[in-house]
Amino acid sequence: LTALTRGVRRALLLRSFAVQGSWNYQTLIGTGFAFVLLPVLRRVYRGDEDALYAAVARHAELFNSHPYLATVAAGAVARLEDEGAPPETVRRFKTALRGSLGSIGDRLVWQAWRPACALLAITLILLGAPWWAAVAAFLLVYNALHLWLRVWGLHVGLRDGLAVGRALRDAPFQRLGERASDAGAFLAGMAGVLAVGDASRGPAEYALGAAALAAGLWLGLRIRWAVWAVLVVVWAVDTIVVATS
Amino acid sequence: MIPEPGALLALVVFGGAVAVDGTSLGQFMLSRPVVAATLAGAIAGSPEHGALLGLFLEAFHLTVLPVGAARYPEGGPAAVAAAGAYAGTSHSFSALLVVLIFALLWERLAGASVQGLRQLNVRLSPPPGRESVRSGRLERRHFLAIGADFARGAVLVGAGTLLAGWVLQQGFFLLPQGTVARLALGAVLAGSMGAAFRLFGRSRVALLAAGAAVGVLALVLRG
Numbered sequence: 001l002t003a004l005t006r007g008v009r010r011a012l013l014l015r016s017f018a019v020q021g022s023w024n025y026q027t028l029i030g031t032g033f034a035f036v037l038l039p040v041l042r043r044v045y046r047g048d049e050d051a052l053y054a055a056v057a058r059h060a061e062l063f064n065s066h067p068y069l070a071t072v073a074a075g076a077v078a079r080l081e082d083e084g085a086p087p088e089t090v091r092r093f094k095t096a097l098r099g100s101l102g103s104i105g106d107r108l109v110w111q112a113w114r115p116a117c118a119l120l121a122i123t124l125i126l127l128g129a130p131w132w133a134a135v136a137a138f139l140l141v142y143n144a145l146h147l148w149l150r151v152w153g154l155h156v157g158l159r160d161g162l163a164v165g166r167a168l169r170d171a172p173f174q175r176l177g178e179r180a181s182d183a184g185a186f187l188a189g190m191a192g193v194l195a196v197g198d199a200s201r202g203p204a205e206y207a208l209g210a211a212a213l214a215a216g217l218w219l220g221l222r223i224r225w226a227v228w229a230v231l232v233v234v235w236a237v238d239t240i241v242v243a244t245s
Numbered sequence: 246m247i248p249e250p251g252a253l254l255a256l257v258v259f260g261g262a263v264a265v266d267g268t269s270l271g272q273f274m275l276s277r278p279v280v281a282a283t284l285a286g287a288i289a290g291s292p293e294h295g296a297l298l299g300l301f302l303e304a305f306h307l308t309v310l311p312v313g314a315a316r317y318p319e320g321g322p323a324a325v326a327a328a329g330a331y332a333g334t335s336h337s338f339s340a341l342l343v344v345l346i347f348a349l350l351w352e353r354l355a356g357a358s359v360q361g362l363r364q365l366n367v368r369l370s371p372p373p374g375r376e377s378v379r380s381g382r383l384e385r386r387h388f389l390a391i392g393a394d395f396a397r398g399a400v401l402v403g404a405g406t407l408l409a410g411w412v413l414q415q416g417f418f419l420l421p422q423g424t425v426a427r428l429a430l431g432a433v434l435a436g437s438m439g440a441a442f443r444l445f446g447r448s449r450v451a452l453l454a455a456g457a458a459v460g461v462l463a464l465v466l467r468g
Contacts, residue, residue, distance in 0.1 A: 018387070021269045024367040026372070053377040056380050125279075182452055193461055197461075213435040
């Protein structure tokens, strides 16, 4: 791996944190992906400006991925560029990879890991933990997986190149997502009861809280409209009571 | 209430950082409402107020998933603005209710501004199909896009904090005890926890029940 010095790898990793910096509706993270790859492209095409600009244009085209797993694609493409793979091969590889990197990341991080970590913070606050402990717990636990995904992704991408699909299949993402969902379900139950308990002072209030918890279970993702309705109605009643008293 | 000028300036800078953390740079989740509101509360003088507000906003945001090109409310800057204003109040459930409604409205506006930024980024990015793109130009425009996101967040937080502070200063609609507000807030929090469970699949209902049992135990032990 001639162009992929330690400095270039470090630059790839650091730049991956800004892969979504110019997210747009035309190329999604395409421009950001080219930005991440620039240190590699500048070394591979050193002394040939036209070839460099053509490579930047190729990589700035439509691309999408979960941001944390973009390092898988960046590492693999960096290796392909370093090995002098034909542009069409690189383009087909990116097209084949982007769907997987998006869906794996969305399911693991957005749907399981992040809600579970947020529920951990919510539960800690409801239990009366100091504010800094809840925030620190959330940031530390969440970013442990976040940072591991970025570093692991770059490592397997650079190591496996075109064969990175096997590493993605063998990685424990499914199991990790299942365990995170288990923890999330447990914490949702605990936080739900603590929320009812914190707000209630008598049997009728406990019953109201329990009914709200049940309504949330039933409504699922439609809960936001109910939340809006309750908050606005109560605020309006509050205002009317004050105005007429 | 409207914070002191120094605190307001710090909130504006923090708001910019929160905005870029949301998508453009890092995604360490400083932009999650529970983190952003708590830290904003700390900047404005009361992290406890911030944590309480962040708890609710985070609960409402659990079911918002940023999948693909989905359009969704942006919670981070709204949480900073609302917490910055709420931190200066004496705690009341009515004030919390008002500032929560403000934050939910402001995050809609923030979400719309994200759409505007993404349209701007279309102009900053090289159009598809070009055969040659200068590397330095691409790099500068990428940084410019991140800078624009920072500025967007700073403006949202500056304007939002002033507006929320002004609304809270009016105070004419705030019931002193706020019993109804307390009950409503408890109910929406409990409902949001129930909704969040659906993210993890109905098959995990035994784990939900186990968590609820531990929650009851914690309440009993706490007296």
